[in-house]
Amino acid sequence: xxxxxxxxxxxxxxxxxxxxxxxxxxxxxxxxxxxxxxxxxxxxxxxxxxxxxxxxxxxxxxxxxxxxxxxxxxxxxxxxxxxxxxxxxxxxxxxxxxxxxxxxxxxxxxxxxxxxxxxxxxxxxxxxxxxxxxxxxxxxxxxxxxxxxxxxxxxxxxxxxxxxxxxxxxxxxxxxxxxxxxxxxxxxxxxxxxxxxxxxxxxxxxxxxxxxxxxxxxxxxxxxxxxxxxxxxxxxxxxxxxxxxxxxxxxxxxxxxxxxxxxxxxxxxxxxxxxxxxxxxxxxxxxxxxxxxxxxxxxxxxxxxxxxxxxxxxxxxxxxxxxxxxxxxxxxxxxxxxxxxxxxx
Amino acid sequence: xxxxxxxxxxxxxxxxxxxxxxxxxxxxxxxxxxxxxxxxxxxxxxxxxxxxxxxxxxxxxxxxxxxxxxxxxxxxxxxxxxxxxxxxxxxxxxxxxxxxxxxxxxxxxxxxxxxxxxxxxxxxxxxxxxxxxxxxxxxxxxxxxxxxxxxxxxxxxxxxxxxxxxxxxxxxxxxxxxxxxxxxxxxxxxxxxxxxxxxxxxxxxxxxxxxxxxxxxxxxxxxxxxxxxxxxxxxxxxxxxxxxxxxxxxxxxxxxxxxxxxxxxxxxxxxxxxxxxxxxxxxxxxxxxxxxxxxxxxxxxxxxxxxxxxxxxxxxxxxxxxxxxxxxx
Numbered sequence: 001x002x003x004x005x006x007x008x009x010x011x012x013x014x015x016x017x018x019x020x021x022x023x024x025x026x027x028x029x030x031x032x033x034x035x036x037x038x039x040x041x042x043x044x045x046x047x048x049x050x051x052x053x054x055x056x057x058x059x060x061x062x063x064x065x066x067x068x069x070x071x072x073x074x075x076x077x078x079x080x081x082x083x084x085x086x087x088x089x090x091x092x093x094x095x096x097x098x099x100x101x102x103x104x105x106x107x108x109x110x111x112x113x114x115x116x117x118x119x120x121x122x123x124x125x126x127x128x129x130x131x132x133x134x135x136x137x138x139x140x141x142x143x144x145x146x147x148x149x150x151x152x153x154x155x156x157x158x159x160x161x162x163x164x165x166x167x168x169x170x171x172x173x174x175x176x177x178x179x180x181x182x183x184x185x186x187x188x189x190x191x192x193x194x195x196x197x198x199x200x201x202x203x204x205x206x207x208x209x210x211x212x213x214x215x216x217x218x219x220x221x222x223x224x225x226x227x228x229x230x231x232x233x234x235x236x237x238x239x240x241x242x243x244x245x246x247x248x249x250x251x252x253x254x255x256x257x258x259x260x261x262x263x264x265x266x267x268x269x270x271x272x273x274x275x276x277x278x279x280x281x282x283x284x285x286x287x288x289x290x291x292x293x294x295x296x297x298x299x300x301x302x303x304x305x306x307x308x309x310x311x312x313x314x315x316x317x318x319x320x321x322x323x324x325x326x327x328x329x330x331x332x333x334x335x336x337x338x339x340x341x342x343x344x345x
Numbered sequence: 346x347x348x349x350x351x352x353x354x355x356x357x358x359x360x361x362x363x364x365x366x367x368x369x370x371x372x373x374x375x376x377x378x379x380x381x382x383x384x385x386x387x388x389x390x391x392x393x394x395x396x397x398x399x400x401x402x403x404x405x406x407x408x409x410x411x412x413x414x415x416x417x418x419x420x421x422x423x424x425x426x427x428x429x430x431x432x433x434x435x436x437x438x439x440x441x442x443x444x445x446x447x448x449x450x451x452x453x454x455x456x457x458x459x460x461x462x463x464x465x466x467x468x469x470x471x472x473x474x475x476x477x478x479x480x481x482x483x484x485x486x487x488x489x490x491x492x493x494x495x496x497x498x499x500x501x502x503x504x505x506x507x508x509x510x511x512x513x514x515x516x517x518x519x520x521x522x523x524x525x526x527x528x529x530x531x532x533x534x535x536x537x538x539x540x541x542x543x544x545x546x547x548x549x550x551x552x553x554x555x556x557x558x559x560x561x562x563x564x565x566x567x568x569x570x571x572x573x574x575x576x577x578x579x580x581x582x583x584x585x586x587x588x589x590x591x592x593x594x595x596x597x598x599x600x601x602x603x604x605x606x607x608x609x610x611x612x613x614x615x616x617x618x619x620x621x622x623x624x625x626x627x628x629x630x631x632x633x634x635x636x637x638x639x640x641x642x643x644x645x646x647x648x649x650x651x652x653x654x655x656x657x658x659x660x661x662x663x664x665x666x667x668x669x670x671x672x673x674x
Binding site: 052053159189190191193194195197198201216217218219220222223224256257259260261262263264265266267268270272274275278279 | 387388501503504531532533534535536537539540558559560561562563564565584585588589598599600601602603604605606607608613614615616617618621
């Protein structure tokens with residue numbers, strides 16, 4: 001069952017390329033959705049994976065749960081290399097890793113009742129008798145804040161927040177060591193989102209699983225994570241503890257991302273770096289540092305040499321940027337800042 | 346300042362197979378010239394329906410609209426469709442959430458912007474196109490002349506939304522209605538688009554009704570806020586006053602549910618609002634938030650609280666307002 005002392009998950013050099021282009025026009029190219037990702041998650045730890053749409057964060061989640069087969073790289077789940085395992089050898093390991101998807105409307109089978117949905121991971125592995133399964137389902141539903149009687153209801157009878165509780169119950173019924181949560185609260189209203197995030201933290205306390213929490217929302221990631229990895233165009237550009245990331249972000253992209261997030265306080269001075277241009281396509285990744293096309297402080301070296309993720313300033317603070325200095329830290333992008341606050345008083 | 350736009354006891358009901366749906370029950374607010382007013386609330390609270398009622402963009406079939414909407418004193422609810430067409434795009438324009446579905450995929454963006462200008466300002470095609478280029482420059486699109494010849498699918502989401510804004514401000518409208526204009530965009534793109542809305546509307550003196558579910562966006566751009574719950578305004582105030590001292594328990598709940606606020610207070614638990622939003626099927630004479638409210642008393646269930654001014658220009662519809670958790674403040 002793997003080593004207990006080490007990391008629950010270790011990912012090294014993970015890539016996932018998709019074939020793109022049009023067969024009709026005879027064109028073809030590679031979409032480098034994930035292009036060399038390294039990360040690790042300790043027991044009981046929540047790692048937030050944050051990035052904008054199209055950066056490949058969901059594909060990382062799908063590779064880690066082996067819902068898709070990676071192109072190359074290594075994924076160690078509890079010490080077992082799973083990146084190349086055939087499906088029949090992966091099956092017994094599926095009890096240790098489960099996933100919660102963003103949209104609770106499409107991730108629950110509308111023709112199954114809630115009890116059967118939550119019991120499915122047990123049934124799939126032929127565990128326990130039906131009555132025992134139902135007892136466990138009732139217990140799990142109660143842990144997620146639903147009544148045990150919800151068993152006999154169908155997904156369409158539940159609200160979005162309730163459905164996401166069901167998805168959590170299904171993911172946790174086998175007591176996995178790792179839960180991948182792919183934007184689990186993004187489709188929900190803020191008051192419902194709050195309840196789901198609280199619940200995830202509570203259950204982590206009770207059941208002590210590790211979590212790869214994927215989100216585009218910085219404030220959610222900051223709230224829930226112990227450590228955070230920032231992803232840009234298929235790569236991790238910065239990975240460190242939550243406090244480090246928010247007090248001294250080093251990568252220019254992280255700095256820009258932090259400054260772009262809206263702050264729910266009108267009195268905070270807006271001191272904002274507005275990035276120019278759009279996210280390049282993963283089918284045409286820029287040469288050199290992949291962020292250089294939008295980076296306000298890029299130099300010539302950035303256009304030719306691809307920076308590696310390394311610990312320049314501190315052991316637990318990894319950054320992929322040429323401009324990070326061991327003493328002064330990340331580059332200062334404030335020259336590109338635009339300050340504005342001209343609202344009517 | 347006299348109000349530019351007045352919405353007066355607006356109510357909108359949709360007739361459906363399952364009976365009437367009371368989307369908006371009673372909304373009143375005013376918009377001053379050059380002001381950015383945010384309508385904020387969760388899904389289904391009626392914020393979009395309220396905003397779309399202003400330029401009468403709701404279907405006429407099966408929809409009952411009561412109350413008054415006045416633009417510079419002129420009543421809009423009784424206008425004929427022809428008069429409304431002359432008004433839309435010229436005096437009131439709209440930016441929708443999803444720019445891909447609101448642009449025509451079969452025409453270049455230059456042509457689509459020029460169409461608005463030709464129609465309302467009587468310019469010829471050449472002049473209108475020149476103006477379209479100028480507008481694209483203003484909303485921050487690089488290489489604007491070449492971009493005019495692009496089709497919507499050739500542009501990114503952020504660029505499309507900038508095109509929508511260019512089209513909306515083309516005829517220098519008095520009121521711009523922006524319905525979740527940045528919800529479909531990434532945060533670094535959102536920052537740029539919000540800034541365009543802010544600076545451009547300041548420059549042109551356009552007043553904005555901004556519909557959003559995101560209190561962060563409200564704090565970023567708005568001057569004044571109306572918080573909506575179940576088809577009614579529960580609180581109205583300047584942005585500064587609302588964020589400094591929210592009064593309605595629902596507003597407090599929304600703010601407590603924000604991860605950013607929990608972090609600032611050092612809490613690792615978010616405030617939750619128990620229960621669910623009531624179904625919009627009836628309108629009992631009670632506070633609709635009472636079943637979910639920690640402060641609710643028999644008074645709240647006996648009669649609906651009226652909106653009252655408890656501080657300067659800060660209105661709240663609650664018997665037990667106050668920004669301290671324990672009650673009146």
